[in-house]
Amino acid sequence: MTAADEPQGGGQVPEVGVLVVDVRRDRVGEVMASTGGRLSLRPPSGGREWEAFACDVRPMTASDELRVKVTEVNDRSSREWGTA
Incomplete structure (x- = not known):
């Protein structure tokens, strides 16, 4: 296993409701569900959910929160302004 393959989040599965960073996608998501090491994540402001492995997420930092x-x-x- 190389350093790039090592678990990012320390191997622990975050609890539902916690905000994490998906390091493979460089996206912040709220944990909506957890099954067998796979997480369902959703953008904090709402939107489409995506899946990530627990080993590919890390806790948020102050910079991520900002x-x-x-x-x-x-x-x-x-x-x-109607430009969305």
């Missing part, structure tokens, strides 16, 4: 908040503000602004 990125989510900026994205939500930008999305809201785009909707208000």
Whole structure:
């Protein structure tokens, strides 16, 4: 196993409702369900769910949280101005 193949999240399966970063897709998602090491993730502001392996997610950092908040503000602004 190479360093790139090692579990990113320490091998632990996050609980439902926790925000995590899918390192393979570079996306933040809320854990909606967990089955056999596979997670169903959904963007924090809503949208289509996707699947990720528990070993491919990591806990969010302060920087990740800021990125989510900026994205939500930008999305809201785009909707208000009708440019979405």
